[in-house]
Amino acid sequence: MLLGLVLGLAGNAAGLATPMVTKWVLDTFSDGVDLAAPISVLLALVVVGAAITLWQWILLGTLAERIVLDARMSIIRRYFRARVGDLQRRPTGELVTRVTSDTGLLHEASGSLIGLINAGVGLIGTLILMAVLDLTLLACTLAAVIVVSVLMAVLLPKISVAQTAAQDSVGKLGANLEGSLRAIRTVKASRAETRQSEQIVGNARDAATHSIRAARVTATVWTISWSGINLAVIMILAVGAWRAHLGLLEISSLVAFLLYVFQLMGPISELTQNLTALQAGMAAAGRINELSAIEVEPHDEAPAPAPRRVTDGPVLRLEGVAARYSADAPQALRGVDLVIPRRGHTAIVGPSGAGKTTLFSLLLRFVEPESGRILLDGEPYASWSHEAVRARLAYVEQETPVVPGTIGDNLRFTHPDATDEEVRAVLRSVHLDDKIDELPEGIDTSLSSTDVSGGQRQRIALARALLRTPDVLLLDEATAQVDGLTEAAVQDCIRDRASAGAVVTIAHRLSTVLDADRIVVMEDGRIRAQGTHAELYASDDLYRRLVEALRIAADQPAPATV
Incomplete structure (x- = not known):
């Protein structure tokens, strides 16, 4: 100048x-x-x-x-x-x-x-x-x-x-x-x-x-x-x-x-x-x-080394956590205490507005707690950078969970160095390998193409999360747009992952979590009840109403009004 x-x-x-x-x-x-x-x-x-x-x-x-x-x-x-x-x-x-x-x-x-x-x-x-x-x-x-x-x-x-x-x-x-x-x-x-x-x-x-x-x-x-x-x-x-x-x-x-x-x-x-x-x-x-x-997240060009990982105890713990989206907004979560085991499948259920998505937003640090604390491997979130926390988690959101680019770009989005063998393996795990092979351009097909259906897009997002899955896999209704046979295959895949790490699922269709190791029922920003499907069906009215609304048969005897 x-x-x-x-x-x-x-x-x-x-x-x-x-x-x-x-x-x-x-x-x-x-x-x-x-x-x-x-x-x-x-x-x-x-x-x-x-x-x-x-x-x-x-x-x-x-x-x-x-x-x-x-x-x-x-x-x-x-x-x-x-x-x-x-x-x-x-x-x-x-x-x-x-x-x-x-x-x-x-x-x-x-x-x-x-x-x-x-x-x-x-x-x-x-x-x-x-x-x-x-x-x-x-x-x-x-x-x-x-x-x-x-x-x-x-x-x-x-x-x-x-x-x-x-x-x-x-x-x-x-x-x-x-x-x-x-x-x-x-x-x-x-x-x-x-x-x-x-x-x-x-x-x-x-x-x-x-x-x-x-x-x-x-x-x-x-x-x-x-x-x-x-x-x-x-x-x-x-x-x-x-x-x-x-x-x-x-x-x-x-x-x-x-x-x-x-x-x-x-x-x-x-x-x-x-x-x-x-x-x-x-x-x-x-x-x-x-x-x-617009507030920005803290970002360190050279973040400090993450705290030492441990192999015992819960991978995530929430203690008295409350959260809201803005200073003048009502609390979305109030006094939440929750433990996520290092292995196993935890399902989060509840009516709309119960705080399920807010809970995921807290775990991913999209929202910071107003009070209480979240611990990862026993260390408070404050001792971890945002990148370090998210490196331990994989997330599949519910609505159009793909990014611009080809199918291959999406599958390698988190891990650009993934090998072709790894990519093929996760495609097989979600029963999508044959479908991709039938496309004219295969894995190089653009996701803007009409050849890729909504259900296939959701399975692509799930496959991306399963590629080199970190310690915790977060799924926001991962089977919402898949057919029954594919849903069963996805459930098998979730069970396999749950045997080696933590899987947390937000479920709007209870059929996807009936075999979860533990189900957490939320209502009005609080945890109402926890337990297995059989335990909750017998003891919690809200859970029973959710089940009955979807006409899902329960393992435990149901009231005569069912």
């Missing part, structure tokens, strides 16, 4: 010298002297000025792209370091707009400060040389500049307001469009294409309205500045011709002064353009700076 400023000042110097050299040419011509020297100097100024301007444009253009890239990298990294809850409270489309559209406005604004300094120096230098030539004409010029400046000062803040409103509208448009496209099957099945498209078109119209308002304000500013200069030129030409006629001003000085007047349009236009770009950039920067409110 400093080099760009120096180049701009050098370009200004070459430009400021040109009218004076032109006066020299005219004076020399009137004296009948050789014109070679002044013409050579004039040509040199033009060539040098063009070279400096070209260098500055390339330099500032490159700088602008680097600033945009830096802003985008900063935002993207913040997103992926952010706390899950903070991200999920914002529409995805709006978050994307901050990276794509808002940062793009920084391109023009990035060089605006240099442009403002250069334009300011050029304006002052031009006025000084005008004063050298004729003070009366300078007074006329200043009067025009002052009028234009006052009008611009009144109008420029409106550009920032209009630009901010336009960017907000674009963010809302992106958020609504992204959500609707994600649910396109539901939209079409509900015959809501016209209603939904018109709603989003309304967002587009709002964005266009605000953008048109910004364009009108910008056009007004430009028109006033150019009209002011043109009126000034006419007035100066008239006054200058009158003074030249009276012998108070040389013709060569009038020509040089008029050249400075025309040249004055450059700094004024540059000031207007850069102030406009700066206003738009400030509006975008304000929206980008709002992202600083």
Whole structure:
């Protein structure tokens, strides 16, 4: 930026010298002297000025792209370091707009400060040389500049307001469009294409309205500045011709002064353009700076070694844990005490809103406990980094648990160095190897392809978690979208894993956990009861109602009302 400023000042110097050299040419011509020297100097100024301007444009253009890239990298990294809850409270489309559209406005604004300094120096230098030539004409010029400046000062803040409103509208448009496209099957099945498209078109119209308002304000500013200069030129030409006629001003000085007047349009236009770009950039920067409110997880570039692992005792323990998603939100968990054995299958059941997902979020450190503590291998979570905790866990979420890319990319997402044999083994464990082989591109099939069903996507996510499974496997209803035969195979796979490590399952279908080693019943953020299926069916009313609602036969005698 400093080099760009120096180049701009050098370009200004070459430009400021040109009218004076032109006066020299005219004076020399009137004296009948050789014109070679002044013409050579004039040509040199033009060539040098063009070279400096070209260098500055390339330099500032490159700088602008680097600033945009830096802003985008900063935002993207913040997103992926952010706390899950903070991200999920914002529409995805709006978050994307901050990276794509808002940062793009920084391109023009990035060089605006240099442009403002250069334009300011050029304006002052031009006025000084005008004063050298004729003070009366300078007074006329200043009067025009002052009028234009006052009008611009009144109008420029409106550009920032209009630009901010336009960017907000674009963010809302992106958020609504992204959500609707994600649910396109539901939209079409509900015959809501016209209603939904018109709603989003309304967002587009709002964005266009605000953008048109910004364009009108910008056009007004430009028109006033150019009209002011043109009126000034006419007035100066008239006054200058009158003074030249009276012998108070040389013709060569009038020509040089008029050249400075025309040249004055450059700094004024540059000031207007850069102030406009700066206003738009400030509006975008304000929206980008709002992202600083998103809390990020602690991140150590070189995390301390994890506490020593142990082989006895529970792998996870929760002691009096309470949690909420924000300071003004109700508690999602209250006084939870839970022990996860080092081996075995623990199932978490309960009605919606009981706190099952919050429990998983605590274990994965998506949410931090408000009170109480969580221990891993007997050590408090606080003594582990986030990465160290998650390295001990594998997680399969319920809704579309795949990432962009191919099937192979997903399977190797946690362990990029996994061998082909390891990948084939986990595919066989979820009965997906034959299905993958039938696809035209096999394991290189993109998951955006319609050849991959929802159930297959869920099994791919399960296979990814089973690849080199860490100590604890967390499954949020892993069999929600699979057929009965595959569900049985998945259950066999879970039993195999439970024999060597801990498996914790959130179950909305109780048929997937009837053979769990232990079932934990949750209600209203608390643990209501724990035990086997037979024990809970006999002793807990809520568990019995859940079972009966799904019409699952119990091993223990049921009441006559069943």
